[in-house]
Amino acid sequence: MIADQAKQSIADIFCHAARARLPATPGDACEITAVPRWGRDHPAGPCAMALTISSIGFRLLFVLHFDQDDATREYYASGDTTRSLSETLMELGNLCCGYMNQQLVNHFPDLGMSTPYELNSACVEYLDELRPDHVWAYELMMGGAVRLGVTLCLCAQMPLDFKAELATADEAEGELELF
Structure with missing residues (x-):
């Protein structure tokens, strides 16, 4: 149902956005x-935030896994006590998904994006309940010091085939779109 070219395009869009x-x-x-799909013991931490990019033809779930350890707090908070680590990562996850949304809207003009919400990383154990057409799992090393994980879960209601032409980060800043 999902062409290999579309799977590769989504993976490329994610990597560029991340x-x-x-x-x-x-x-x-x-x-x-x-990496292989995450199991019960997620190596990037017990916390997660999720967002969904949806269209008439598909739903793409983005799950960012993280740990609330000192290294992650130091890397992302760096002295800012006005926001929690979860809030900071939800904002960055929102920017990442916003970038992905901007790239996908070139091929699917009916896209919408949810607001981020916090979960436990163990939620990925239940992704099969969504009957996904494809699942990607990634481990990210940020600044050489912090590990994050990302799970992307794609559920398609129609055949998907497209080839992404990636814009540079300067061309797509992830601005809030109002409609």
Whole structure:
């Protein structure tokens, strides 16, 4: 139901978005490694935030896994006591998904995106309940110091085939779109 070209395009869009939006400081390293699907013991931490990008033809669930350890707090908070680590990562996850949404809207003009919500990383154990057509799992190393995980889960209601032409990060800043 999902062409290999579409799967690769979604993976490319995600990797581009993660490198552009998930580092705490622009220019920080973001190493991305594809991994087998996460099991019960998620290596990137027990916490998660999720967003959904939806259209008439598909739903793409984005789950960002993280730990509330000192290294993650230091990397993302760096002295800011006005926001929690969860709030900071929800904002960055929202920017990352916003970038993905902007790339996908070129092929699917009827897209919508949810607001981020916090979960336990164990939720990925239940992704099969959604009957996904494809699931990607990634481990990210941010700034050489912090591990995150990302799970992407695609459920398609129609055949999907497209080839992404990625815009540079400067062309798509992830601005809030009002409609």
